[in-house]
Amino acid sequence: MGLKIIILAAGGGTRMRSALPKVLHPLGGAPLLEHVVTTAFALNPERVHVVYGHGGGQVRARLEGIDVEWVEQGEQLGTGHAVQQAMPAVVPGDTVLVLYGDVPLIEAQTLQRLVAAARGGLALISARLPEPTGYGRIVRDGAGKVLRIVEEKDAGEEERAIHEVNTGFLAAEGGALRRWLDGLDNDNAQREYYLTDVIARAVGDGVEVGTVDPRANEEILGVNNRLQLATLERCYQRRQVERLLLEGVTLLDPDRFDLRGALSVGRDVVLDVGVVLEGHVTLGDGVVVGPYSVIRDARIGAGTRIESHCVIDAADVGPDCRIGPYARLRPETRIAAGAHIGNFVEIKKSSIGDGSKVNHLSYIGDTTVGRDVNVGAGTITCNYDGANKHRTEIGDGAFIGSDTQLVAPVKVGAGATIGAGSTITRDVPAGELTLSRIKQETRKGWKRPVKKKGEA
Numbered sequence: 001m002g003l004k005i006i007i008l009a010a011g012g013g014t015r016m017r018s019a020l021p022k023v024l025h026p027l028g029g030a031p032l033l034e035h036v037v038t039t040a041f042a043l044n045p046e047r048v049h050v051v052y053g054h055g056g057g058q059v060r061a062r063l064e065g066i067d068v069e070w071v072e073q074g075e076q077l078g079t080g081h082a083v084q085q086a087m088p089a090v091v092p093g094d095t096v097l098v099l100y101g102d103v104p105l106i107e108a109q110t111l112q113r114l115v116a117a118a119r120g121g122l123a124l125i126s127a128r129l130p131e132p133t134g135y136g137r138i139v140r141d142g143a144g145k146v147l148r149i150v151e152e153k154d155a156g157e158e159e160r161a162i163h164e165v166n167t168g169f170l171a172a173e174g175g176a177l178r179r180w181l182d183g184l185d186n187d188n189a190q191r192e193y194y195l196t197d198v199i200a201r202a203v204g205d206g207v208e209v210g211t212v213d214p215r216a217n218e219e220i221l222g223v224n225n226r227l228q229l230a231t232l233e234r235c236y237q238r239r240q241v242e243r244l245l246l247e248g249v250t251l252l253d254p255d256r257f258d259l260r261g262a263l264s265v266g267r268d269v270v271l272d273v274g275v276v277l278e279g280h281v282t283l284g285d286g287v288v289v290g291p292y293s294v295i296r297d298a299r300i301g302a303g304t305r306i307e308s309h310c311v312i313d314a315a316d317v318g319p320d321c322r323i324g325p326y327a328r329l330r331p332e333t334r335i336a337a338g339a340h341i342g343n344f345v346e347i348k349k350s351s352i353g354d355g356s357k358v359n360h361l362s363y364i365g366d367t368t369v370g371r372d373v374n375v376g377a378g379t380i381t382c383n384y385d386g387a388n389k390h391r392t393e394i395g396d397g398a399f400i401g402s403d404t405q406l407v408a409p410v411k412v413g414a415g416a417t418i419g420a421g422s423t424i425t426r427d428v429p430a431g432e433l434t435l436s437r438i439k440q441e442t443r444k445g446w447k448r449p450v451k452k453k454g455e456a
């Protein structure tokens, strides 16, 4: 005897016009269905059942590792039929809660009120909408008691004028629900087994049907097309932004910031316009992120400034660094405290030591850079021989002249200096000047060729 949650997710979603099953379309970076599953688990249920159909394999694969019971609905014969598929797992005394894989913004607190209202009987979430078209309508008697739900397609003119709609969310006692479902027929306009028909059956059994309002109407909005998805994305982002602002984050324009994942922040973090954060991002105290930077699965230490237009992907940046503008940090990059990474610098699978500088137009890949190293403009680590990747090591305090190519595998000793324009193919000794350069010469009196008269 416990709470059993049934999530309906078998619908085809044709109006998305997509190869991707509807419930896998992302909202805030996570599939619609994942939002619903997460909310379901927040209610501490005994079990969560997901009724799937269309694109089932893909849906299951995408949510792999999440502990739900998958129930296949071979043919979509209606919402009542869909719920029935999961009923074998329900025993009398259970409370069954029905959720929808394409209605992602429902809140756990609203659902708790619904479950409480259903105790031993049946309750649903209804809403009063100025524009009720498309929804089932709640029909009440003169005393205000719920009598039944009529679907739009089966409704007469008077019923269509009702503004109180069925949101679809419903909770009921397990044994009674099974009985009501077993008696359903598909004698209606859509030839479907309607879940909504259990309401009239419950009323027939003398059950008083409870109704619960959502806290906000956006909680009950479903996704049928990409226009609705875009609307819900903005609702979702607005909710997150309100929370972040109240947590003490400065967002220079709350309408131009997207969080697609989870953010943990220190104090006095400032995020400029167009910042996109994805996956798990951690920003330390006083971090400033400039306009149009994208940070994904990364950690940024306290006091670090990320200037505009940077892309930071699965990198770990220490405190008091300066990154960008226009820098790209790729996975497995570690930047230690106080380092500077400047414009048009790409760093991949490398560590940069304390206080080191790579300020302009460089590529550093598969490299260990010590502390207080200066990497001159245009330096390239040639880490790839066409088949394999090789490592470069640069010791503490080294100075790499501009436009140097370091052909890996190669080591530069501590305190070494490399003259500008060098192509380094062998290890460089510590503390010495090394250069590989063709000597400059001047040809005195040399004259440029000139055009002969009459020639084109």
Ligand code: UD1
Pocket: 008, 009, 010, 011, 012, 051, 073, 075, 076, 077, 078, 079, 080, 081, 082, 100, 101, 102, 134, 135, 136, 137, 149, 151, 165, 166, 167, 168, 193, 194, 195, 196, 222
């Ligand atoms: C349903 C309700 C309607 C309510 C509306 C709210 C019924 C009969 N009607 O109508 O009262 O106002 O939701 O949005 O319940 N699904 C399955 N298997 C099926 C059929 C549907 O899993 O065989 C799933 C769909 O994927 C979807 C949900 O159930 O997530 C609702 O189905 P849908 O066909 O959209 O119902 P509506 O006609 O919108």
Ligand code: CA
Pocket: 222, 224
């Ligand atoms: Ca629908």
